Amino acid sequence: MSAALEALLQHPAIWRGDQRAQASAEDVVPTGFAALDELLPGGGWSRGALTEILTAREGIGELRLLMPALARLSMENGWLVWVAPPHVPYAPAIAAAGVGLKRVLVATPRSIADAWWAAEQALRSGACGAVLAWLGAPDERRMRRLQLAAEAGEGWAVLFRPARAAQERSPAALRLYLEPAAHGLAVSVLKRRGGPVDKPLLLDLRQGNSRHGTSRPVPPPSVPRLPNVAARDGGMQALR
Amino acid sequence: MLWLALHFPHLPLEVFSRGASTPQPLVVAEKKGNRARLVSCNALAISCGVHIGMPVSAAQALVASLIVRWRDPATERDALAGLATWAGRFTPDVSLQPPDGLLLEISRCLRLHHGMDNLLGLVQSGIKALGYTVASACAPTPHGAWLLAKAGRAISPSTEERLEQELAGLPVALLQQPPETLTGLEMLGVETLADSLRLPRAGLARRFGKGLLDELDRVFGKQPEARAFFVPPPCFERKLELMAPVHEAEALLFAARRLLPELEGYLGLCLAGVQELEFLCRHEDAPDTVVTLGFVEPTREAERMLLQLREILGRIQLVAPVHTIILKASRILSLAALNGDLFQEATGQDDGNRLLERMRARLGGDAVHGISVAADHRPEQAWRSCAAGHGSEVPGNPHRPLWLLPRPVPCRDGSLVLKSPAERIESGWWDGHGVARDYYVAQDRDGARLWVFCERASGEWFVHGLFA
Numbered sequence: 291m292s293a294a295l296e297a298l299l300q301h302p303a304i305w306r307g308d309q310r311a312q313a314s315a316e317d318v319v320p321t322g323f324a325a326l327d328e329l330l331p332g333g334g335w336s337r338g339a340l341t342e343i344l345t346a347r348e349g350i351g352e353l354r355l356l357m358p359a360l361a362r363l364s365m366e367n368g369w370l371v372w373v374a375p376p377h378v379p380y381a382p383a384i385a386a387a388g389v390g391l392k393r394v395l396v397a398t399p400r401s402i403a404d405a406w407w408a409a410e411q412a413l414r415s416g417a418c419g420a421v422l423a424w425l426g427a428p429d430e431r432r433m434r435r436l437q438l439a440a441e442a443g444e445g446w447a448v449l450f451r452p453a454r455a456a457q458e459r460s461p462a463a464l465r466l467y468l469e470p471a472a473h474g475l476a477v478s479v480l481k482r483r484g485g486p487v488d489k490p491l492l493l494d495l496r497q498g499n500s501r502h503g504t505s506r507p508v509p510p511p512s513v514p515r516l517p518n519v520a521a522r523d524g525g526m527q528a529l530r
Numbered sequence: 531m532l533w534l535a536l537h538f539p540h541l542p543l544e545v546f547s548r549g550a551s552t553p554q555p556l557v558v559a560e561k562k563g564n565r566a567r568l569v570s571c572n573a574l575a576i577s578c579g580v581h582i583g584m585p586v587s588a589a590q591a592l593v594a595s596l597i598v599r600w601r602d603p604a605t606e607r608d609a610l611a612g613l614a615t616w617a618g619r620f621t622p623d624v625s626l627q628p629p630d631g632l633l634l635e636i637s638r639c640l641r642l643h644h645g646m647d648n649l650l651g652l653v654q655s656g657i658k659a660l661g662y663t664v665a666s667a668c669a670p671t672p673h674g675a676w677l678l679a680k681a682g683r684a685i686s687p688s689t690e691e692r693l694e695q696e697l698a699g700l701p702v703a704l705l706q707q708p709p710e711t712l713t714g715l716e717m718l719g720v721e722t723l724a725d726s727l728r729l730p731r732a733g734l735a736r737r738f739g740k741g742l743l744d745e746l747d748r749v750f751g752k753q754p755e756a757r758a759f760f761v762p763p764p765c766f767e768r769k770l771e772l773m774a775p776v777h778e779a780e781a782l783l784f785a786a787r788r789l790l791p792e793l794e795g796y797l798g799l800c801l802a803g804v805q806e807l808e809f810l811c812r813h814e815d816a817p818d819t820v821v822t823l824g825f826v827e828p829t830r831e832a833e834r835m836l837l838q839l840r841e842i843l844g845r846i847q848l849v850a851p852v853h854t855i856i857l858k859a860s861r862i863l864s865l866a867a868l869n870g871d872l873f874q875e876a877t878g879q880d881d882g883n884r885l886l887e888r889m890r891a892r893l894g895g896d897a898v899h900g901i902s903v904a905a906d907h908r909p910e911q912a913w914r915s916c917a918a919g920h921g922s923e924v925p926g927n928p929h930r931p932l933w934l935l936p937r938p939v940p941c942r943d944g945s946l947v948l949k950s951p952a953e954r955i956e957s958g959w960w961d962g963h964g965v966a967r968d969y970y971v972a973q974d975r976d977g978a979r980l981w982v983f984c985e986r987a988s989g990e991w992f993v994h995g996l997f998a
C-alpha cells in the first residue's frame with residue numbers, strides 16, 4: 291500500500307471494517323474481566339445496545355459473567371431489571387457478588403407479549419442501568435424494537451437465548467456463545483461491531499480469582515458446535 | 531386588584547356533552563309550567579334547524595337522532611365547583627359566580643404565570659381541554675369584569691377611568707336586577723349603563739330601590755365588594771355522566787381526560803398529592819367496575835395518572851357499557867409545590883418511579899418486586915421478595931447459586947460429580963418447616979454446576995439451584 295493511501299486512511303472520519311468500533315468510556319461498562327474487555331468494542335459491555343447471550347444450557351456461569359458489570363451498575367441510579375427470569379434470582383448470591391439489591395427489580399409477566407412489553411418499556415424509560423431478559427418467541431421485529439429501545443434509553447440490554455438461535459439473524463450489537471470450560475467459560479464472539487473473532491476466549495470465573503481470565507487459544511473452530519439436542523434434554527432431565 | 535371573570539355561556543349543555551368524544555345533536559330542555567322548551571342546543575342541533583325556545587316535541591319531530599336532556603342545576607353546580615377547583619392552579623383566590631361564572635383575583639399571580647397574555651392563554655386552553663367554552667374579561671372590579679365577560683368584551687381595562695368608558699356602553703339588561711326593574715328602565719328609555727348614570731341618583735333610588743344603585747356602584751368601583759372565596763372540599767370526588775353509554779376504553783379515557791385536570795387543580799390548591807386514586811365505571815345493571823391507580827410517591831400530575839389509567843383500561847374487559855364515570859381521591863397527602871428545574875435535567879429517580887408504576891399497572895402489583903436477603907439458614911427462607919427499591923444492604927453468602935429453583939426437584943441423574951464438601955443445613959424445627967439437608971456443589975456431564983442436597987431423613991437427592 292502506498293504511503294499516500296496509508297496517510298489518507300489515518301483520517302479520523304474513515305472507519306475500516308477490520309477495526310473495532312470505538313466507543314467512549316461512558317458508553318461501556320467494564321466486564322470485570324480484562325481479557326474479555328479487550329475483545330469487546332470500546333472495552334466493555336456497551337450501553338444503549340442489545341447483547342445476546344447464547345448458551346447450550348443454563349447453569350454454566352452465564353450470570354456470573356455479568357455480575358461484575360451489574361455490581362458496578364448498581365452503584366448508579368438506574369434499575370437492574372430482570373424480566374421473566376426462568377428461576378428465582380437468589381438474593382444471597384446476588385448480594386455476595388457485590389450487586390446492591392436496592393436497585394434490583396424482578397418482573398414476572400404472565401404472558402410472552404407482556405414480557406416483551408416490559409423489557410422494551412424498561413429499556414426505553416432511560417431509568418434502567420441494565421435489563422436482563424429471558425423472552426420467548428423472539429422474532430426479528432421484536433428484537434429490533436428491543437435494540438431501538440436500548441438505544442433510546444441508553445440501557446444495557448441482555449437477552450438470554452438458547453444456542454440454536456445462533457443460526458438466526460439478529461439485530462443485536464453483540465452476540466456471545468458460551469460453553470462450559472475448566473473453571474469457567476469459553477466465550478465465542480458470534481457478532482460484534484468490528485471484525486470477527488476467530489478464537490473462543492477462555493475465562494476463569496472462580497471466586498477470588500484476580501487473574502481475570504486468560505486468553506489461551508483453544509482448538510474448537512469459531513463457529514459454535516450446535517448442541518446435541520438429546521444430550522441437552524438429558525441434562526435438563528435432572529431439573530424436571 | 532385585578533379580576534378575571536370567566537363566563538361559561540353553554541354550561542347547561544356542556545355538562546352533558548363534554549364527556550363525549552364524538553358530537554351528536556344535543557339539546558337541553560327545561561319545564562316552565564306545563565310546557566317544555568329548549569334552553570340550549572349545540573351547533574349540530576342548530577344546523578338541523580333546532581333553535582332555543584322551541585318546544586321539545588317539535589325539536590324531536592325535526593331531528594330523529596336528537597338527544598334531549600333535562601336541565602340539571604345540581605350537575606351545573608358541581609361542574610362550576612369542579613371548574614373552581616381546576617382554577618386553583620392559577621390563584622388561590624377563586625370566587626363562584628353562580629350559576630355560570632367564576633371570578634379569579636389575579637393581580638398577585640401574574641408574575642408567576644409570566645404575564646397576562648400567557649395566563650389568559652393557559653386559562654383558555656385549559657378550559658377547552660375540560661370541554662367547556664368560556665368568555666373572559668379582566669377589570670379592577672369583580673362585578674365590572676363579570677359584566678364585560680357576559681357581554682363578550684374580551685378587553686382588559688387597567689384603570690378605573692378606562693373601565694368606566696368600557697362599561698358605559700354595556701346594555702342595562704346585563705345587570706342582575708329583578709325583571710320589573712329592567713323593564714322599568716327600558717320604559718324610561720335607559721339602554722346603557724351610561725344612560726342610567728345620567729339620571730339623578732335620588733330619583734332612581736326612589737323608583738327602583740337601593741339595589742340598583744348599589745349594583746351600579748359596585749360595577750364602577752365606587753363601593754367595595756366583599757366576595758367569598760371558594761373553599762375546596764376535604765376530599766375529591768367528581769362524577770361525569772356520559773352522553774351515550776360507551777364500551778371502548780378509548781372513549782373512557784377521553785372522559786377521564788376531562789376530569790383529571792380538575793383533580794390536578796384541586797391538589798395544587800391544597801398543596802397536596804395522591805398516592806391512590808379510584809376510577810369507577812358505573813354500569814346500567816351491573817356492579818361498578820373499580821379501577822385503582824397507585825403511585826410510588828404522592829403525585830399531582832394529571833398526565834402521569836392518565837398514563838397509568840390508559841395502561842389499565844387497555845387490559846380490562848368491561849362487563850357492560852358505562853354510563854357514568856367517577857373519579858375519587860379519598861386520601862390526600864401533603865406535597866410541597868414542585869420547583870421547576872433550572873437546567874432542565876430529568877431526575878433519574880422520578881423516571882424510575884414512573885417505570886415502576888407503568889409496569890405495575892400493566893403486569894399487576896405482585897408481578898414486579900425487589901429481592902432481599904433474609905436472616906435464615908434455610909435456603910428457601912434466606913431470601914424474600916420485597917417492595918421495589920427496598921432490598922437489604924446486608925452482605926450475601928458467596929457459596930450460594932445465582933438461580934434458586936422455586937421448589938427442589940428430585941434428582942435422577944446418576945452422572946453428577948460432587949465438587950465440594952457437604953454443607954449441613956439443619957434448621958427451622960420450631961415453625962413446622964424444618965429442614966435437615968446436606969448441600970453439595972455438583973457438576974453434570976455438560977459442565978453445568980448444580981446445587982444439590984441429600985435429604986438426611988430419606989436419603990433422597992434433590993437439585994435446588996444452578997450456579998449460573
